[in-house]
Amino acid sequence: MHKNANGSTATASEVSSREDRFQHHDYYLLDDLLESDHLLARESVRAWVKREVSPIIEDYANRAECPTHLFRGLAEIGAFGPSLPAEYGGGGMDEIAYGVIMQELERGDSGIRSMASVQGSLVMYPIFAFGSEAQKKKYLPKLGSGELIGCFGLTEPDHGSNPSGMATHIVDDGDAYILNGSKMWITNSPLADLAVVWARAEDGKVRGLIVEKDMKGFSAPEIKGKWSLRASITGELVFEDVRVPKANLLPEVKGMRGPLSCLNKARYGIAWGAVGAALDCYDSALRYAQERTQFGKPIAQFQLQQKKLAEMITEITKAQLLVWRLGSLANAGKATPAQISMAKRNNVHMALQVAREARQIHGGMGITNEYPVMRHLMNLETVLTYEGTHDIHLLITGLDITGLNAFV
Amino acid sequence: MKSLVCVSKTPDTTTKIAFTDDGKAFNTQGVQYIMNPYDEWYALVRALELKEARGGTVTLINVGPAENDTIIRKGLAIGADEAVRVDAEPKSAFFVARQIAHYAREQDYDLVFLGKETIDYNGSEVGAMVAEMLGVPFLSYASHMEMEGDTAVVSRDIEGGTETVEVKPPFVISAAKGLAEQRIPNMRGIMMAKRKPLNVIEPVEAEDPAVAVHYELPPEKGDVKLIDPENMDELVRLLHEEAKVI
Numbered sequence A: 001m002h003k004n005a006n007g008s009t010a011t012a013s014e015v016s017s018r019e020d021r022f023q024h025h026d027y028y029l030l031d032d033l034l035e036s037d038h039l040l041a042r043e044s045v046r047a048w049v050k051r052e053v054s055p056i057i058e059d060y061a062n063r064a065e066c067p068t069h070l071f072r073g074l075a076e077i078g079a080f081g082p083s084l085p086a087e088y089g090g091g092g093m094d095e096i097a098y099g100v101i102m103q104e105l106e107r108g109d110s111g112i113r114s115m116a117s118v119q120g121s122l123v124m125y126p127i128f129a130f131g132s133e134a135q136k137k138k139y140l141p142k143l144g145s146g147e148l149i150g151c152f153g154l155t156e157p158d159h160g161s162n163p164s165g166m167a168t169h170i171v172d173d174g175d176a177y178i179l180n181g182s183k184m185w186i187t188n189s190p191l192a193d194l195a196v197v198w199a200r201a202e203d204g205k206v207r208g209l210i211v212e213k214d215m216k217g218f219s220a221p222e223i224k225g226k227w228s229l230r231a232s233i234t235g236e237l238v239f240e241d242v243r244v245p246k247a248n249l250l251p252e253v254k255g256m257r258g259p260l261s262c263l264n265k266a267r268y269g270i271a272w273g274a275v276g277a278a279l280d281c282y283d284s285a286l287r288y289a290q291e292r293t294q295f296g297k298p299i300a301q302f303q304l305q306q307k308k309l310a311e312m313i314t315e316i317t318k319a320q321l322l323v324w325r326l327g328s329l330a331n332a333g334k335a336t337p338a339q340i341s342m343a344k345r346n347n348v349h350m351a352l353q354v355a356r357e358a359r360q361i362h363g364g365m366g367i368t369n370e371y372p373v374m375r376h377l378m379n380l381e382t383v384l385t386y387e388g389t390h391d392i393h394l395l396i397t398g399l400d401i402t403g404l405n406a407f408v
Numbered sequence B: 001m002k003s004l005v006c007v008s009k010t011p012d013t014t015t016k017i018a019f020t021d022d023g024k025a026f027n028t029q030g031v032q033y034i035m036n037p038y039d040e041w042y043a044l045v046r047a048l049e050l051k052e053a054r055g056g057t058v059t060l061i062n063v064g065p066a067e068n069d070t071i072i073r074k075g076l077a078i079g080a081d082e083a084v085r086v087d088a089e090p091k092s093a094f095f096v097a098r099q100i101a102h103y104a105r106e107q108d109y110d111l112v113f114l115g116k117e118t119i120d121y122n123g124s125e126v127g128a129m130v131a132e133m134l135g136v137p138f139l140s141y142a143s144h145m146e147m148e149g150d151t152a153v154v155s156r157d158i159e160g161g162t163e164t165v166e167v168k169p170p171f172v173i174s175a176a177k178g179l180a181e182q183r184i185p186n187m188r189g190i191m192m193a194k195r196k197p198l199n200v201i202e203p204v205e206a207e208d209p210a211v212a213v214h215y216e217l218p219p220e221k222g223d224v225k226l227i228d229p230e231n232m233d234e235l236v237r238l239l240h241e242e243a244k245v246i
Helices: A036-063 A070-077 A095-108 A110-130 A133-144 A257-291 A303-331 A337-361 A363-367 A373-385 A390-402 B037-054 B066-078 B093-107 B126-134 B187-193 B232-241
Strands: A150-153 A169-173 A176-187 A194-200 A206-212 A234-245 B002-006 B009-011 B033-035 B057-063 B082-086 B111-115 B138-148 B151-158 B161-167 B171-175 B198-201
Touching: A036 A070, A036 A095, A036 A110, A036 A373, A036 B066, A036 B187, A070 A110, A095 A110, A095 A257, A095 A303, A110 A133, A110 A150, A110 A176, A110 A194, A110 A206, A110 A257, A110 A373, A150 A176, A169 A194, A176 A194, A176 A206, A194 A234, A194 A257, A206 A234, A206 A257, A257 A303, A257 A337, A257 A373, A303 A337, A337 A363, A337 A373, A337 A390, A363 A373, B002 B037, B002 B093, B002 B126, B033 B037, B033 B066, B037 B057, B037 B066, B037 B111, B037 B138, B037 B171, B057 B066, B057 B093, B066 B082, B066 B187, B066 B198, B082 B093, B093 B126, B111 B126, B126 B138, B126 B171, B138 B161, B151 B171
Parallel strands: A150 A194, B002 B057, B002 B111, B057 B082, B082 B198, B111 B171, B138 B171
Antiparallel strands: A169 A176, A176 A234, A194 A206, B009 B033, B138 B151, B151 B161
């Protein structure tokens, strides 16, 4: 264990204030492909993460507490809906800028990136894309400024990979809908002011509704006991005869296209974010290998450690190329859901492998919170599963290339 | 207040410093650059705070090639109104000061801000030279500055204490830690910066009479000697005889 100056074992909060010495790694000079606002966005979010996230994250993750004070900071830096138009509380940036921001947030912690992904891609985006003008004016600026926190309800206890089997439903009741059902694994739900909820209407079509925190019959209990994304709060959404005014129905979309288009936005961000987590693990492992001496020389001089490090930067570089190209396609409006699936699946799996190798390079220290690696490793187990599991994304690619559906 | 803030480009603080084989220049290969932190965190932010409190404008000036535009855009993203880049290699402090003074003389600024030093060459020369060329006072190492009416009250870091000075604009002020707090530009600022003017101007002639002839790195640190805490006499002997520090 880490010993502090007076010889006692340091507490988590003491070691959590370790200095964030992260340096950028750009083996293929991809920065040459980025524009100055992408580079500035990256530099700003990195500086913000170093100042606001790195000093506290180990402590919050250790205590399984969400650093809710960071919502306001995320809003101020512009991490909520950066690619939405400025008039609706967004940043007016392009998709690569959005990706770079997600990468830097996840370099800090996947849970912090999740806070921003949900607010921007899963709450602000559907209101922007499918909401009425009144809904956009009412909610988006306050969501962009962090005054309101949102969550997204699609997954149900019995419907995870098969969301279209959802049981949550609405029944027409004059000027309102009566909403019944429940949702599970909802990031931010226990502290959210509103939820974008997907429910089946009487005609069988899936519809989106904005459900506000104080509506009668609506509750959002927290899910405890996670060994992953411990600095992010997760809960359920429970609806018992909740009267949702018809004005809260998202008018512009019917069917699964609504929630799936939100997930595309979020998965795109995750493909970038995973690169951030991988970079942080690699950065820590490279430095540790150069500083840690065994048998009279730095362990970075041993072939087996070099193999790990060389493979890590190779895989990271490939993933960086993948998301840069995906970002260019997204900017041109050409990125397909299947392409996004491929990038999400590849990059998260890559990051998890990098985290595991980095954990080994750190030896015993790799399991402690003196280094960020074990936290990333545990976080990435969630990222591998949420927003479409690793296996489901493979089947999406399979469907895309064969035209044959392996889901049913 | 009409302020001019001089910003320079320096290697990132994590850069491993190396020189070319002949020792005549800094080896720039693989170096990542940032805005000089004293210019960015303290000089620029204090100028912006004064503008926010009293109105006016904040203009950035940089002497350097086109690749410096990213750093200049950052200054605009933090909040400066406009920027000027003198399109020339910043060959020496004298050359840079001559460019800044030439531009400032035509523009009638109340205040010229810059960092107390750049974190690469540590010259602390440009501010004094600009002030001399403009014929205005120079307040160096300022860690606090308030405007009271038409008079500035400036606290300067001096050895073992603080000196407080009253001075009326125009003057040149070099910023030390404490003058302001770092501002991280947000995404909105970054997007607004794209639309702010960045004017490129040609340099004026300026030959520096002093020329840097050689650079070398400090000697490598020697091995660490561990002394038993009980053996104070040995520690004192080594500090006296080998390290020669006591």
